[in-house]
Amino acid sequence: MKKQLLIAGWCILLSTLGATGQVTLQHLLTENLVNPLGINVTATPRFSWQLASSQRNVQQAAWEIKVTAGKTVAWNSGKITSNQSVQVPYAGSALQPATKYSWQVRVWDTSGHVTPWSALASFQTALATPADWKAQWITPGFTEDAADRPAILYRKSFTLPKKVRTATAYLTAHGMYEAQINGKRVGDAYLTPGWTSYNKRLQYQAYDVTPLLVNGPNAIGVTVGNGWYRGYLAWSGNKNSWGSDAALLMQLVITYTDGSTKNFITDSTWRTSTGPIRYDEIYHGETVDTRLEKKGWDSTGFNDAEWSGVQTADFSKEVLVSTYNEPVKKHETFKPIKVLTTPDGKTVLDFGQNLVGWVMVKAKGNSGDSIVIKHAEVLDKYGNFYTENLRAAKATATYILDGKEERTLEPHFTFFGFRYILVEGYPGEINPDNFTAVALYSDMQPTGSFTCSQPLLNQLQHNIQWGQRGNFLDVPTDCPQRDERLGWTGDAQAFSRTATFNFGVNNFFAKWLKDVAADQKADGSVPYVIPNVLGPNAGGSTGWADVCTILPWNMYLAYGDKRILEDQYNSMKAWVGYMQTQSKNDLWQTGFHFGDWLFYRPFDDNDGKAAVTDKYLIAQCFYAHSTQLLVNAAKQLGKTEDAATYGELLQKIKAAFVKEYLTPNGRLVSGTQTAYVLALQFDMLPEALRAQAADRLVQNIKDYRNHLTTGFLGTPYLCHVLNRFGYTDIAYNLLLQETYPSWLYPVKMGATTIWERWDGQKPDSTFQTPGMNSFNHYAYGAIGDWMYRVIAGLDTYEDGPGYKHIKIQPHPGGNLTNAAATLQTYYGTVSSGWTINGTDITLDAEIPANTTADIYLPASSESTITESGIALSAQKDVQVTTTSDDQYVVIKAGSGKYHFVISARK
Structure with missing residues (x-):
């Protein structure tokens, strides 16, 4: 007996020892997402998994994948000799639309050991073609209030006669929507269907709504607001950028337990009205009159006899695309850290963090009481609420109470950039516990962290990440507080490499790049903002339009995602082609360019060293850079002829640069930091002249007492160039500089995000020009890339x-x-x-x-x-x-x- 116990003990011990080094599989992804709904049927989905082991030097030698739909095997790969574990393409039978698939994987390591099968992961396909949409577009059956345009309520009652196995709702709108089934919210996404170039690409979302349905009577309610589709965008009163309607399209696909199916769709039988949301605009805010709520309107038993009918509309379904990027969701919450009475007698709450989202407020008062909440990023030098830098944006939430029970109020179809709120009309004494700020941003997974022994750098890292949170709301916006909030291409390309460290932005940028390509003009010119709301002639600026080459390559480097290069290759090629047509003798000296936007220009600079960089010199540098990236992409995609053709073009571009902008002794015609940084970063100079050019850059920095003078285009590369040429100490001097202009100056001034300008707030606490002075504008946060890749290495x-x-x-x-x-x-x-x-x-x-x-x-x-x-x-x-x-x-x-x-x- 003792011998048997001893043997059993040894077996347990050996099993335990073996388990500690065993390779296991975890974190299964389909198209970079966990168990996604709404995968595009026409594209091949890709699978990723992680190997986990406490052993060293673990390598995968082979894999095997099984994919099933119910009991049907869609793909059994068999053992495939390969070390690829990221974005492995599906290679089974044709995927069916609106179908749930399960998959699992096992792998062999290089020692010949095979893992157990992984846990099951899943994905559900979307609707494949316009013909799969049985639903009809519907619009209100009444004449809208053309001035305030209250949000539209749509509802439909229906009966489920049998037990439901699964139910998926496919939803989109012209505007923004929120949906409820039987009084419960559908999903946890906000600002849906997101922002795209709607006339070319309109996303729809898929939701598993099985738990929301019951046998017997059911009801759907959907609210549609203005959103980006028909709301105010950009300037000069511009609205209705894609249309003036507030239309809805919904298809509810039911599978009963007996295997039969049924579609419940938007059609002429729906009913429509307006409700408590009397006004909603992204820039200006939202007005909610709770006295006008229609209690139970999104549930069964509601009498909608007095509601209007709807009109069906023939809007395109050809532009519909499934959503595969992460939607905007609620994230961190903040309570006020202070309740202030400003010198001019206003009640202001300070949340301690500049964020993007809105404030949830608890309140109870008399019928007709009106609570007004205004939003601001900063207080002025006297401590008063400051909104002048919001320009025309009203950024106001107004709630009119119904005099009934205490309730929690929040907006639906807008967002604000703020740290402070001004509260007017609140019934009773202000209690900080009744106010909660909620951060809204795309549901990107946090991926990177950076810490060091210098607290100011740690705060800078905090500010970089919060600048990204605040500006990554379905598109990379430039400033989330004022009347702009547009997808500026220059900002996105400058920050893109840093963005990939902080959060998982693979799908975020893949989605946005499709709109870059969609809005790119036939001649290859790329608009300043994407989606383009500035008009057909607002494009073609160097350093901005190059987003279509720089961003795909950075995503490839960060994620190894070759599909982004495949998808964007024609766009990359078209942009280089545009620059070719604009050039003479391979020299690009035409067109409008923003140049080194918001560079430092000292007012007392009379010695000829002002940081004004020739815009055409910059254009030639980016012409070369985009051509180099096109060559890189062509090589990765096996396009050898293109690689050779554009490789030859690249040499001509650089030769033209040297002839036009470089003296025989190696001095650039623009002696600025940005000029030398770009020339060195993009290898525009003959190799023998690069070291002396780096010396000139360092001397320029010293002439400015170890301060930078770069703007949006020079800043991302400044410290990288210094490090490359052996001046890491100078790069550190710039990074750790605490006086203006520097990265740490805003930190010392109390910033919690990245500023648009180096001196958004001046040392005397006055502000830069309010016409362009955002305190949440991520571009200069591009220094994060140097911190991660060089300091930490x-x-x-x-x-x-x-x-x-x-x-x-x-x-x-x-x-x-x-x-x-x-x-x-x-x-x-x-x-x-x-x-x-x-x-x-x-x-x-x-x-x-x-x-x-x-x-x-x-x-x-x-x-x-x-x-x-x-x-x-x-x-x-x-x-x-x-x-x-x-x-x-x-x-x-x-x-x-x-x-x-x-x-x-x-």
């Missing part, structure tokens, strides 16, 4: 994009004693963190399974390095490859956690 190689091949090369400096970055990739967690202890430095790194890394250890000799307490030369888990310039020892490593100590560091 966390990067990816082009030969293994998406962190399949990882580069870790930290650059200690700036009197920092530690810095660390962590990133959630499709393969898992990758991290790099260093700490200085006297003359020693430690480097901790984590490499996910199924990837490899080159790790640069800041040491002159491997003899000074240990890993996990073992001399590097004796550590079998890593391979020393080279010593780089007597500054780094370079090793190759597979997955695992590593702890390096470099002793007696110089």
